[in-house]
Amino acid sequence: MISPVDKMTTAARDSYGSLNERCALYPFFMRDSFSDIFAICRSPQKDSHNQRSVLIIQPFAEEQNKSRRMLSLLQQSLAEQGNSSLIIDLYGTGDSSGELRDADLTIWKENLIAAYKWLQKEYSHTKTTIIGLRTGALLGAGILNQCQNIDQIIAWQPVSDFKKYLLQFLRTKIMAEMLSGNRSKSAGELLQNILDGSKEKNEEEVAGYILSARLIKTLINLNIEEELKQAGRKISFDLFEICAKEGGLSMQNSKLLEQISSTFIKTTSAKIIGSQFWQTQEITELPQLIVATCAKVNCNDG
Helix, strand or coil, X not given: CCECCCCCCHHHHHHHCECCCCEEEEEEEEECCCCEEEEEEEEECCCCCCCCEEEEECCCCHHHHHHHHHHHHHHHHHHHCCCEEEEECCCCCCCCCCCHHHCCHHHHHHHHHHHHHHHHHHCCCCCEEEXXXXXXXXXXXXXXXXXXXXXXXXEECCCCEHHHHHHHHHHHHHHHHHXXXXXXXXXXXXXXXXXXXXXXXXXXXXXXXXXXXXXHHHHCCCEHHXXXXXXXXXXXXXXXXXXXXXXXXXXXXXHHHHHHCCCCEEEEEEEEXXXXXXXXXXXXXXXXXXXXXXXXXXXXXX
């Protein structure tokens, strides 16, 4: 049984105190039926009007590490504008329990649903926005059926098809092996080796991350269009594309918006000029993305 508040007490919150005059920060461990999940909540001071809660879902692998600074700044800005937010490390990632090789989609969904329920209980069943970066947007779309008070997804450079994303990720291993003078298999062959693993024991290490058959078999068919269409209710889907050059949306994102637009899904899009901070060598900030995102969160209640 999910018990997402058993390690979160008033005393624990108060011990962390105020981050500044406008918002408070408190980390804690959330317990669900699988694991202890590390979480960070940022909220307005008690006398601030809470407009809605926000569940922030991180991207995969090294993209998660590169984006921590930006997501922390996002939480602070949301709190300053009256919105409470929660960000978690999924099972097997970051400071949460477990190993990545032992994770799967069922566990990650349970983690996210527990986080959603915590927000609903803590903030009196307010409406909830998901802000998902890259694969975070894809995972967020997958919990809409179980989380009825989520009415908005803000997608930062979303991954729409996990298999295509995974093949690109596997190519980083190929490039590393080529640079070291070793002959490597193709990305497709590496993926097939994982999927063909006897008793789900096959795995590949890519950039220090262990990709197991157990994990990949549950993620491989994730498609954001299919996940959104299963929601069965009105959802706002607000896409932010981050690019170094001005111009229209990429063909991939334009096609995605065209495919998901329907009676139930209201779409908007914006292009933010700047560095793709989740993959830059140095930790990078993109304040204009945070400003635009916070405006979109609060606009949804207008």
